[in-house]
Amino acid sequence: MSLVELWLDEHAHHDSPVHRWDPRLKLIGLMGLILSFSMARDLRLLPAMLVIAAALYALCRLPLSFLISRLRAPGVFLLFLVVLLPFSAGRTVVLELGPLALRREGCLAALLIATRFASILTIGLVLFGTAPFVTTVKAMRALGVPALLTDMTLLAYRYLYETGADLRRMQRAMRLRGFDAHRLVRHTLDSLASLVGSLFVRSYERSDRVYRAMILRGYGQAVRDDAFRARAPDIIALGGALGIGTTLIVAELLSRGNIW
Secondary structure (H helix, E strand, O other): OOOHHOOOOOOOOOOOOHHHHHHHHHHHHHHHHHHHHHHHOOOOHHHHHHHHHHHHHHHHHHHHHHHHHHHHHHHHHHHHHHHHHHHHOOOOOOEEOOOEEEEEEHHHHHHHHHHHHHHHHHHHHHHHOOOOOOHHHHHHHHHHOOOHHHHHHHHHHHHHHHHHHHHHHHHHHHHHHOOOOOOOOHHHHHHHHHHHHHHHHEEEEHEEEEHHHHHHHOOOOOOOOOOOOHHHHHHHHHHHHHHHHHHHHHHHHHHOOOOO
């Protein structure tokens, strides 16, 4: 997957109720849903989480390929955990496959982790995929997040792709000079170490140039952000999202017996 394919806001220009939702209220509402999903431990809540995430994704009219391409990379890391857990966690053996024993507790834990992962990542893509990233950062600032943190977030997001472009150019130049990354010898490791070092140096030099340019253009002075205006449908949507999140949290607490 190329870094170009990782842009989160390439479909921010589409028109849907979620795209038109006030960015500040959308940030609060969807983060509330993500929090409620992360607290889920009861397996009976998993179907509801999947339905909510799927319905919200369908409502914002984002293409399915967008979701699949963004789930692919983190899904590889999750796959190892999901495969290992059923054979390593728990004591109740449900099936023996030679030296391996499939355990009930491990299967349930893998199901819980995979469902929460898919649901939370889907909501996250809805949050960042239905508005330009700059608009989302401005919404964070409007909600009281310090300007330094929002500026650092925006710059890190922007120059991640510049660093990726530098990496691709350096890798192409090394291949043209006969470098073979598949040969695990000392020379290969030395070359890769030099590549990483050069990338860090270039990134530092670029950040220094960007910072000096920002200072010359008046960075650090108070700037009034674009005003956001919440409409009645935005407030209703916020209430619905927080209501759903609160219902899931209450259901989880009831299942644990923590509230009466």
